[in-house]
Amino acid sequence: VDLAAIGMEVGRDPGITSRLLRLANSSHYGLEVPVVAPERAVAVIGVRSLQNIALQTSVVQRYEHLEEELGCDLDEHWRHAALVADLCMDLGRDLGGRRATGFAGVAFDELYTLGLMHDVGKVVLLDSLREEYHELLMEARAQELAAGGAVDGELLRELEERELGFTHADVSELLCRQWQFPPVLLAAIGGHHDHRDHGPEAGPATSLLSVCDGVAYALENGTTVPSDMAGIAGFARVRLGMAPEAFGFWVER
Numbered sequence: 001v002d003l004a005a006i007g008m009e010v011g012r013d014p015g016i017t018s019r020l021l022r023l024a025n026s027s028h029y030g031l032e033v034p035v036v037a038p039e040r041a042v043a044v045i046g047v048r049s050l051q052n053i054a055l056q057t058s059v060v061q062r063y064e065h066l067e068e069e070l071g072c073d074l075d076e077h078w079r080h081a082a083l084v085a086d087l088c089m090d091l092g093r094d095l096g097g098r099r100a101t102g103f104a105g106v107a108f109d110e111l112y113t114l115g116l117m118h119d120v121g122k123v124v125l126l127d128s129l130r131e132e133y134h135e136l137l138m139e140a141r142a143q144e145l146a147a148g149g150a151v152d153g154e155l156l157r158e159l160e161e162r163e164l165g166f167t168h169a170d171v172s173e174l175l176c177r178q179w180q181f182p183p184v185l186l187a188a189i190g191g192h193h194d195h196r197d198h199g200p201e202a203g204p205a206t207s208l209l210s211v212c213d214g215v216a217y218a219l220e221n222g223t224t225v226p227s228d229m230a231g232i233a234g235f236a237r238v239r240l241g242m243a244p245e246a247f248g249f250w251v252e253r
Helices: 003-010 014-024 038-045 047-063 065-070 075-096 108-117 120-129 131-146 154-163 168-178 183-191 195-201 204-220 226-240 244-252
Strands: none
Touching (some): 014 038, 038 047, 065 120, 075 244, 108 183, 108 204, 120 168, 131 154, 168 183, 183 204, 204 226, 226 244
16 A cells, blocks of 8 residues: 555645644553654554544534534544543553553454544434424523533433434434444444443443543533542542542543
8 A cells, every 4th residue: 555645635625634733642542753745644643543644524514514504613622532532542551451452352443433423423413303303402501501410421311312212322323234344343433421220231443432522511611630530540440440540640641
């Protein structure tokens, strides 16, 4: 594979290029000198990770019309997805070992895809239900703020089940099934919010996604101190065998 040629072609698309450089310069790859050229970035992350970036860009472009038509800001959604993707890959590498190729049978680049697509059902519901779902999103946000609680997606899930009879996680799983995602990723995407219902049967990938989703929400809410994430740390200890000290070190890093 001519990575230089691929990088030159990728450089023609600003959306893919910006995401490519952000990933290549992330802490996951530990580069001493930042990468600024797409050709070099492709060599750093590899073709499979580049496919993830192309997938993300394609999905973003597919639904960008919703911002103008519904007056909603999807940037926050995509930033959350990108953060969860980074966290999934980074935590998977910590738990799987720096010399491993994956965690619990899931390759590191697949963990990135897992985080990237875990909430894609939200934009699909916005596109299909339009104002009905937009109002549901706004209601969940308003209730969370009124209660003084942090935004973490749990109230939205409850409202979806009550009003729609299904959740955005269900829709995410259905869409990714059509895209022929591996079964382990489908189970994680569909179950990352209702891990309590899955009990001990929830697989490691599901638990990893739940932890990373929770940490991402905490960081977005301004919580940066591991001791303020005791609930997530406890879940990580029980489900992933991650000691509180290791969890704290990972968050702080």
